[in-house]
Amino acid sequence: MSDIDADRREGRGRLSSIDMLPDEADGDIVWALEQLRGRAMPQTAIVGEFNKRLADRGIAGVSKSAFSRWAVRKAIQFRKLDEVRHITAEIVTDLGTDGADQVTVAVAEMLKVAIYELLEKGTADSKGVMEMARALTSVVSAQKTSTEHRRKLEERVAAQMEQAADKVEKVATEAGLTAERAAQIRREVLGLRI
DSSP states (O other): OOOHHHHHHHHSSSTTTTTSGGGGGGHHHHHHHHHHHOOOOOOOHOOOOOOOHHHHOOOOOOOOOOOOOOOOOOOOOOOHHHHHHHHHHHHHHHHHHHHHHHHHHHHHHHHHHHHHHHHHTTOOHHHHHHHHHHHHHHHHHHHHHHHHHHHHHHHHHHHHHHHHHHHHHHHHHHTTTHHHHHHHHHHHHHTOOO
């Protein structure tokens, strides 16, 4: 297959009959997607009910073959989405408490690589470049928000630990411990084992 043929296949392609349905059918399309995703009904029953719902709105139905092609495309998209969610969940679990920050950084880096590859191929138009720039700005903003949130959380925990250490030192002094022993307990509560 030549590079030109590969580029043609990567595009949107011809719109399906479901893609060309009017806006009034959006709720029915969402219903069909939910049914496909839920895997509780057979596809033939879903397309029958889908066409009935369209008919109730005065919209012509779609053929079983068109619905089937659309359903296969959606199943592939669902599978990819599930894989990404599974991988992301595994990564976040492995990263520990600061995993979300590291995932945000990783997403930003992946987005930068994707932008670079699109620009290198020369397949990005001005609208695509603008959308990629917005996406990158959003990820960078998320990084900043995540870092600020973590800093505030750490400050709050430190303040709570300081309050707890004050109480421990006060109780220790009232219990008759020496000031030196009370200070040692305070250091241990704050994690400053000397």
